Amino acid sequence: MEQRREFILKLAKALLSYGAPSHRIESQLAMVSTILEARVSFVHIPSIIMVSLGDGGTKTTQTHFVRANSRIALSNLEQVHAITREVCRDKIACDTGTELLDNVLSAKALYPLYMRCFYCFICGSIICATAFGGSVIDMWISGACAAFLGYLSLSPTTQQSSMIDNVYEISVSIFVSFVARALSTIKGDLFCYSAISSAGVVHILPGFTILVSALELTSRNIICGSVRMVYAVIYTLFLGFSLTIGSDLYLLVNPRARQEYLHPTPPKLSYFHGGLTPMNGTSVGMPVTGTFGFANLTTDAMHHIYKGCFRDPEWPWWRHPFPWWTLFFLVPLYSTCSSLSNLQNWRSRELYIMVLFSCASYAANTASNLYLPDRGDIVSAVGALVIGSLGNAYSRIWGGTAFTSMVTGVMFLVPSGIAQAGGLSQTYQSSAAQYTSGFGLAIRMVEVAIGVTIGLFVSQIFVYTWGKKKDTAHFAF
Known part of the structure; x- marks a missing residue:
């Protein structure tokens, strides 16, 4: 029984350390304790698992606090899950499973x-x-x-x-x-x-x-x-x-930079000097002469905004977003x-x-x-x-x-x-x-x-x- 409890405590430490799904930790530990026929109850709060070990002979209860900083480690989680599966299916003993979990917990990071x-x-x-x-x-x-x-x-x-x-x-x-x-x-x-x-x-x-x-x-x-x-x-x-x-x-x-940020650049104007004669088809109005400025407001910068970024169509390829086919790699x-x-x-x-x-x-x-x-x-x-x-x-x-x-x-x-x-x-x-x-x-x-x-x-x-x-x-x- 003591070996089973030690395995459960190590399993709780491993699950908490390697980023196991927190809403599954209690059910995972409860299922393991049921299969191993150990009288154990669990309470999980963020970063802490409270494990209550009951002793039917002496009518006493021991409470252990398992604490760890959670960080996802996918390979270690796979090893922990594989060890748990082997122990629950009686393919390896609980003391062997505890040693394997100790090796996983003490191993160095996979990459520098x-x-x-x-x-x-x-x-x-x-x-x-x-x-x-x-x-x-x-x-x-x-x-x-x-x-x-x-x-x-x-x-x-x-x-x-x-x-x-x-x-x-x-x-x-x-x-x-x-x-x-x-x-x-x-x-x-x-x-x-x-x-x-x-x-x-x-x-x-x-x-x-x-x-x-x-x-x-x-x-x-x-x-x-x-x-x-x-x-x-x-x-x-x-x-x-x-x-x-x-x-x-x-x-x-x-x-x-603040001035340019708050006051957008005015549209570019093309200037022409000459005269304009308004006509409606039946009468001729008074001619207007002088210098005129023309701007194409349909090419405003807001028409070339892509996901919050301005992209001028005339820019080279390296200043534009990646084409859709690059998503394949x-x-x-x-x-x-x-x-x-x-x-x-x-x-x-x-x-x-x-x-x-x-x-x-x-x-x-x-x-x-x-x-x-x-x-x-x-x-x-x-x-x-x-x-x-x-x-x-x-x-x-x-x-x-x-x-x-x-x-x-x-x-x-x-x-x-x-x-x-x-x-x-x-x-x-x-x-x-x-x-x-x-x-x-x-x-x-x-x-x-x-x-x-x-x-x-x-x-x-x-x-x-x-x-x-x-x-x-x-x-x-």
Whole structure:
């Protein structure tokens, strides 16, 4: 019995450490304790699992607090799920399973810091082009900002200092917005503020947190769901206001840029000197002579705005968004780098499954957006329905891990849904519009998360309505 309890405690530590779906942790642990015939009860709150171990002989109860900082590690989650399955099916003993879990928990990170920063650079560059309408030169800047942000989030110095760890995300958001606004004010409109600032901070967007909170609320886990939801919404407001502060800070230190920003360039005029004689077909009016200026208002800059970026048709190709056919290799590349940045082993078969499911979800998301524009919730639900059906079918038919195969595609739905709903940062002309947009960003995040939640739960109904019941806990969204 003591070996079984030790295995359950190690399993709780592993699930909490590697980003297991929080609304499934209690059911996963309860199912394992039932199979192992251990009298254990669980209470899960954010970052903590309270484990109560009952002893029928002495009528006593021991309570253990399992605490860990959650960070997604896909390969480690697959190993933990495989070990749990082997123990529950009596293929290995509990003490052997505990040793294997110890080895997983004590293992070093799969990739070094510089490789993970490189993956962040690729992801930031591609999401700038695919979701926010960035050009080739915008990709480099947004990728560098994403790599810098990834370095700060993964650096041991940041993790060891509580003061830096609490403020670096907001500080970097201000810096990214400051740099993006400075580059966007260069004459010639070489850089797009909206694309660079949005893609540069998309790595810290709490979309996954809002999704998990929506899943917890749907699963009636009220405490964890409400706490995470409030945190994610307030954090999103901080992020939106930080982008506004960075932009306004540069306009404050550069008065000329502020003047050009608030007063748009007047239309170009073609001047002619001569006379005009008005005629209506029956009589001739008084002639008018002098210098006349003509402007083509149909070619105003607003007619060439694409996802918040001005794109003149006469510009060369490297200043325009990528054509649609480039998505056939940009989306798989992004999905691959996103999986690797979440510590998926590049030699495993699961990596190809993740990329395939992510591409299918993005294709469904993009196709539905053509027929339902400006409906981020419904569009995200369609993409989630596709990837949820594929992931659950993969787990049910081929015995794979549903959660890890779906993470990459689900995390891709969040920035795509935000971009289709208007993006993270835009151009404002008043402080009221800035605050309205800050709250609007949080609302868009919640809408996308609710759509993804509905799609994931409906997909489970499609897959698990028929067939035999699972002999282990459901390890999926």
